[in-house]
Amino acid sequence: MAPDRNRRRIPDATVSRLPVYLRILSEQGDEGVDSISSERLAELAGVNAAKVRKDLSYLGSYGTRGVGYEVAYLVYQVRRELGLTHDWPVVIVGAGNLGQALAGYNGFGERGFPVAGIVDVDEHKVGTVMGGVRVRHIDELPQIVQTKRVNIGVIATPGGAAQDAADRLVKAGVTSILNFAPVVLSVPHGIETRKVDLAVELQILSYHEQRRSGGVAGAAVGSNPRTATA
Amino acid sequence: MAPDRNRRRIPDATVSRLPVYLRILSEQGDEGVDSISSERLAELAGVNAAKVRKDLSYLGSYGTRGVGYEVAYLVYQVRRELGLTHDWPVVIVGAGNLGQALAGYNGFGERGFPVAGIVDVDEHKVGTVMGGVRVRHIDELPQIVQTKRVNIGVIATPGGAAQDAADRLVKAGVTSILNFAPVVLSVPHGIETRKVDLAVELQILSYHEQRRSGGVAGAAVGSNPRTATA
DNA sequence: TGGGCTTTGTGAATGTGTGCACGAGTGCCT
DNA sequence: AGGCACTCGTGCACACATTCACAAAGCCCA
Ligand SMILES: NC(=O)c1ccc[n+]([C@@H]2O[C@H](COP(=O)([O-])OP(=O)(O)OC[C@H]3O[C@@H](n4cnc5c(N)ncnc54)[C@H](O)[C@@H]3O)[C@@H](O)[C@H]2O)c1
Ligand SMILES: NC(=O)c1ccc[n+]([C@@H]2O[C@H](COP(=O)([O-])OP(=O)(O)OC[C@H]3O[C@@H](n4cnc5c(N)ncnc54)[C@H](O)[C@@H]3O)[C@@H](O)[C@H]2O)c1
Numbered sequence: 292m293a294p295d296r297n298r299r300r301i302p303d304a305t306v307s308r309l310p311v312y313l314r315i316l317s318e319q320g321d322e323g324v325d326s327i328s329s330e331r332l333a334e335l336a337g338v339n340a341a342k343v344r345k346d347l348s349y350l351g352s353y354g355t356r357g358v359g360y361e362v363a364y365l366v367y368q369v370r371r372e373l374g375l376t377h378d379w380p381v382v383i384v385g386a387g388n389l390g391q392a393l394a395g396y397n398g399f400g401e402r403g404f405p406v407a408g409i410v411d412v413d414e415h416k417v418g419t420v421m422g423g424v425r426v427r428h429i430d431e432l433p434q435i436v437q438t439k440r441v442n443i444g445v446i447a448t449p450g451g452a453a454q455d456a457a458d459r460l461v462k463a464g465v466t467s468i469l470n471f472a473p474v475v476l477s478v479p480h481g482i483e484t485r486k487v488d489l490a491v492e493l494q495i496l497s498y499h500e501q502r503r504s505g506g507v508a509g510a511a512v513g514s515n516p517r518t519a520t521a
Numbered sequence: 522m523a524p525d526r527n528r529r530r531i532p533d534a535t536v537s538r539l540p541v542y543l544r545i546l547s548e549q550g551d552e553g554v555d556s557i558s559s560e561r562l563a564e565l566a567g568v569n570a571a572k573v574r575k576d577l578s579y580l581g582s583y584g585t586r587g588v589g590y591e592v593a594y595l596v597y598q599v600r601r602e603l604g605l606t607h608d609w610p611v612v613i614v615g616a617g618n619l620g621q622a623l624a625g626y627n628g629f630g631e632r633g634f635p636v637a638g639i640v641d642v643d644e645h646k647v648g649t650v651m652g653g654v655r656v657r658h659i660d661e662l663p664q665i666v667q668t669k670r671v672n673i674g675v676i677a678t679p680g681g682a683a684q685d686a687a688d689r690l691v692k693a694g695v696t697s698i699l700n701f702a703p704v705v706l707s708v709p710h711g712i713e714t715r716k717v718d719l720a721v722e723l724q725i726l727s728y729h730e731q732r733r734s735g736g737v738a739g740a741a742v743g744s745n746p747r748t749a750t751a
Numbered sequence: 752t753g754g755g756c757t758t759t760g761t762g763a764a765t766g767t768g769t770g771c772a773c774g775a776g777t778g779c780c781t
Numbered sequence: 782a783g784g785c786a787c788t789c790g791t792g793c794a795c796a797c798a799t800t801c802a803c804a805a806a807g808c809c810c811a
Contacts, residue, residue: 301728304798310724314703328758337705341761341800348760356759357807373724374731381723392622393719398703402720403727442730443723466733467726473544473628475567483729485722489623490632492715493611493673494540494603496697497633498531499713500672501604503696534768558788571770571791578790586789587777 301372305346311336312343313369320362328359380407382441382465384456385448386416386426389471393447395422407439408432412452429459436463446470457484531602535576541566542573543599550592558589610637612671612695614686615678616646616656619701623677625652637669642682659689666693676700687714 301309315335319327329347333340347353347360350368354360370376381404383390393399394409409421410429417428427435435441444460446453446468453472460468467483470476473491476484531539545565549557559577563570577583577590580598584590600606611634613620623629624639639651640659647658657665665671674690676683676698683702690698697713700706703721706714 302798306725306728307721309728310718310721311705313724314720315705329760330758335705337707339800340758341802342798344758344760345799352760354759355807356805357757357809359758372728374727375724379723379727379730388622388625392618395618396719398720402723404720404723443726467730469722469726475541475545475565477567483726485726487717487719487722488540489626489717490544490628490634491537491540492699492717493609493632493634494543494605495536496673496699496713496715497604497609498536498539498602500609500697532768560788569770570788571772572768574789575769575791582790584789585777586775587779587787589788 299349301349305349306373308336308338308342308346309369309373312346313366313373313375316362316366316369320366325362326359327362327365329354332360375403378403378405379443380405380439380441381443381445381469382407382432382435382439382460383409383445383447384411384429384432384460385446385452386411386413386419386421387447387449390447391421393422393445394424404443407441408435410435432459433463436460436465441465443467443469446472446476448472450474529579531579535579536603538566538568538572538576539599539603542576543596543603543605546592546596546599550596555592556589557592557595559584562590605633608633608635609673610635610669610671611673611675611699612637612662612665612669612690613639613675613677614641614659614662614690615676615682616641616643616649616651617677617679620677621651623652623675624654634673637671638665640665662689663693666690666695671695673697673699676702676706678702680704 312332315332316327319335329340329343333343336343344354347365350372353365353368381399383393383406386394386409390409390411394406399406406422406424408427408431409424410427410432411417412429414428416426419426442465444465444467446456446460448456450472453470453474454476457468457470457476457478461478461482466481468476468478468485470484470486471488473488476486478484542562545562546557549565559570559573563573566573574584577595580602583595583598611629613623613636616624616639620639620641624636629636636652636654638657638661639654640657640662641647642659644658646656649656672695674695674697676686676690678686680702683700683704684706687698687700687706687708691708691712696711698706698708698715700714700716701718703718706716708714
């Protein structure tokens with residue numbers, strides 16, 4: 292019960308950690324663990340225990356002092372908070388290299404995000420089957436979104452086509468977009484977007500490598516810092 | 522010449538935006554733009570202009586008041602700061618669905634991260650060619666890392682094998698890891714890791730979708746009345 | 752029943768990031 | 782030469798996030 296609990300805003304940083312807790316809790320549940328302390332959960336999640344407690348406290352007071360959290364109940368609460376009480380079908384735009392890998396990825400559907408469809412502009416790709424889903428023409432996007440009640444779109448087109456893909460998704464009625472193309476999307480207010488940018492991740496790692504090697508510019512490939520800092 | 526050749530620490534938030542600025546600057550440069558204001562760069566990057574200026578100020582004072590930043594020079598400085606003055610070969614562990622997509626992805630090498638090798642445990646995959654790179658057995662990992670001077674490893678194995686992959690990478694001498702498996706890796710101190718977790722991204726979107734249906738007034742631009750709670 | 756042990760939930764302190772506002776340079780025009 | 786328009790660089794205040802530290806609350810057992 293306690294329906295009043297609903298208008299709290301959960302900090303972004305917390306929202307981005309909840310899925311991690313959820314995965315760990317589910318795994319622990321599968322392994323027969325039925326109670327877990329913030330200390331243990333923190334260890335498994337690679338974070339500070341106080342952070343875990345504060346994060347979970349935004350959902351409500353679901354722990355028991357002196358004991359910990361009941362795994363099954365907490366899983367339920369986190370899932371509810373994340374809106375995972377039902378499936379969210381997704382539509383993938385771009386049936387290339389990446390789109391193919393995504394379509395063939397079981398972890399998608401398993402976690403409550405079944406692939407409702409995959410579309411492409413390339414006539415050669417339309418009709419082929421990827422990961423059990425038939426590729427359809429991008430003009431069918433609105434129809435897919437409507438009939439399958441899709442709210443989430445995934446962009447896996449080349450960078451140059453990503454904005455067009457986003458525009459089409461929004462027009463079709465999608466309100467959240469996950470973008471794999473290395474482009475900053477411009478979308479109407481109210482549309483949620485997130486990006487996964489491989490180059491950005493690698494370049495961040497590069498920054499730290501460069502820094503580690505005490506290296507400034509000009510550090511040729513000759514000097515290889517195999518330093519195991521322990 | 523800048524005499525401040527020091528160990529300035531650039532804030533994480535800034536480091537994660539520099540690659541975005543870099544891409545935009547490179548594109549602008551290719552289009553013949555040779556000077557750009559923080560205002561314009563901010564617009565293209567989808568952030569606040571003051572933030573751009575503050576971010577860039579960590580690199581030094583490379584702008585010209587009243588004018589803006591010289592694109593070519595700024596590209597050079599950002600690249601230098603990110604350690605992109607030379608290539609960083611990467612090794613991919615796991616030649617499955619995703620590993621294949623990654624190996625066949627040109628954007629990798631184009632951006633200075635050539636695939637030095639891809640390894641797998643599956644004997645059936647060893648020897649096959651993906652994206653121009655031959656799959657080798659994981660036991661050859663140390664040899665690849667040593668001879669190709671690889672500092673960055675990419676994990677594209679199933680979750681259950683990810684920690685093992687990480688251990689092997691670290692043992693082989695890799696000091697930075699990009700992890701696509703939905704697992705929290707445990708690595709020795711000094712090893713940098715970043716993760717790309719599809720489920721996390723989708724669940725964050727789910728959170729916002731769920732919240733949207735709860736009816737926070739005045740959020741959307743009145744386009745999509747469809748509150749799917751299928 | 753009460754005391755000891757454990758672990759939560761949260762105020763308060765500290766650390767990080769953001770955005771405004773404006774002084775300080777710079778280029779251009781008259 | 783002087784004034785004006787423009788844009789950088791940054792001090793400052795505020796917002797957000799992390800971590801500490803401890804009282805409150807529950808369990809267990811003698
Ligand atoms: N392949 C990877 O491992 C990888 C990794 C990270 C990021 N990315 C990014 O993901 C995106 C896709 O990469 P990829 O390797 O799959 O490329 P790809 O060229 O193999 O596939 C792109 C697909 O998009 C289709 N397409 C083009 N324009 C379209 C449009 N307007 N609407 C719908 N579909 C359209 C093409 O027909 C093609 O099938 C790129 O932006 C790339 O930078 C790829
Ligand atoms: N496919 C996707 O689109 C996608 C998207 C996001 C995340 N992921 C994640 O990426 C990872 C890989 O996904 P996938 O679809 O490519 O899986 P996959 O099963 O197709 O490929 C995994 C590969 O790893 C190899 N492998 C297993 N154990 C290994 C070990 N110890 N050392 C080296 N190689 C090993 C297997 O032989 C196989 O070739 C998974 O963790 C998955 O959750 C995949």
